[in-house]
Amino acid sequence: MDPIEIGLWVSAGMLLMVVLGMRVAFAAAMAGLIGLIWIFWAKKGMQWSELDWALTVAIKTAGQVPHSKVSSQTLSxxxxxILIGFLAYYAGLTRALFEAAKRWIAWLPGGLAVSTVFATAGFAAVSGASVATxxxxxxxxxxxxxxxxxxxxFAAGVVAAGGTLASLIPPSAxxxxxAIIVEQDVGKLLLAGxxxxxxxxxxxxxxxVGIATIWKNVGPPVGGFTWKQRFASLPAALPIFAVVIIIIFFVYNPFGDAWGTPTEGGAVGAFxxxxxxxxxxxxxxxxxxxxxETAKLTVMIFTII
Incomplete structure (x- = not known):
């Protein structure tokens, strides 16, 4: 059996473990270790006498690869x-962003859901993780x-879908x-999203809007906001957009050379x-x-990596 076939069988096993309720990181780790043992054993002709050798080599490899993957400076x-997003939440910036979106858009059918989507898009621009969003x-x-x-x-689906925007809108973890996997420039790839x-x-x-128009009881509109109230909500939401602009200019200055790396841009934004x-x-x-919250989410992402 060649490595491609082994990889397909092991991947199927990993998906089965995830479906049965095992956490993704642990299912991937177990599948990876089994796959390594299988590949090294297959090189020796699947001889039972060589199983101990395959097990030893696989465990050594499994011990080296995780360190080499997460020790990349780019991952810093x-x-x-992630910290930017949670600081923005605990500072009340996120609620201000949602409130501004609600006052301007909630009059539409399903307007509060639309407000949530645009607020998640704005928050995604300062938070690198879909889970956090x-x-x-x-x-x-x-x-x-x-x-x-x-x-x-419908409400839960809107938030879940809106959270995925953080996978595209920079800065995206x-x-x-x-970018590390395909060996491309991180800054350019972030901006491309x-x-x-x-x-x-x-x-x-x-x-x-289409769903809420067809099914009236799914998401009723919200009205009653005056133009004065709408404009009054903007100043509290502007700081998030200021941070986005600072990060973009820091990482990818359109008027010349970049002022720093994405890592430095993230640190400046967090500060x-x-x-x-x-x-x-x-x-x-x-x-x-x-x-x-930042530590928990970072550990989860690094464990999956």
Whole structure:
């Protein structure tokens, strides 16, 4: 049996373990180790006397590869981008972004869901992880949608779909990992995801309006906001867009050479949002929660890698 066939069998086994409820990282680790043993054993003609040798070599390889993969300096930007998102949440910037989107867009059929999509797109521009984006807006948007009579499944689906925008809109942790795998420039690949991400947000919004128009009870519109209230909501949401512009200019300066690497851009962005959070009244309990949430999500991503 050649390595391709072994890889297909092992991949099928990994998917089965995931379906049965095993966590992705552990299923991948087990499948990878079994695959290594199988490949090395196949090289020796599948002789039982060589199984111990294959097991020893596979375990040594499995011990070296994880370290070599996660010790890449490029991956150091993942925790900084995740930290930006959680700091923005605990500083109240995320709720301000959602409130602004709600006041401007909620009058549409399914308007609160559309507001959620555009707010997740804005938040994705400062948060590098889909999990963080979905988790944050599950706390903010779903209660408001349910309070005015939205369908539960529809509300949850909107937040889940909106969270995926963080996989495209820079800074994206997934694109960073992909750039390392295909050996491409991280900064250019991050910027390449912006237009597809923005287009996806518009497509999601159109689909939501269409669904809410056909099925009236799925997502009722929300009205009653004056123009004064709409404009009054903008200043509180502007800091997030300021951070996005700073990061983009830092990593990819259109007027000349870049001012720094994506890693440095993430660090600068995290520091700026940290200062904003302090200015808006964030204290040690909120900062501790942001750091803990960042650590948990970073460990999960690195474990999967």
């Amino acid at each position: 930007l993942i925790p900084t981008f 979905a988790a944050v807006f599950a706390r903010i948007a779903i209660p408001e949608m349910l309070a005015i009579g939205y369908n539960k499944k 997934i694109l960073v990992i992909y 912006f237009i597809p991400g923005a287009f996806s947000a518009v497509v999601y919004a159109i689909l939501i 700026i949002v940290f200062l904003m959070a302090l200015y808006r009244g964030m204290r040690w309990p909120e900062l501790k929660d942001a750091l803990l």
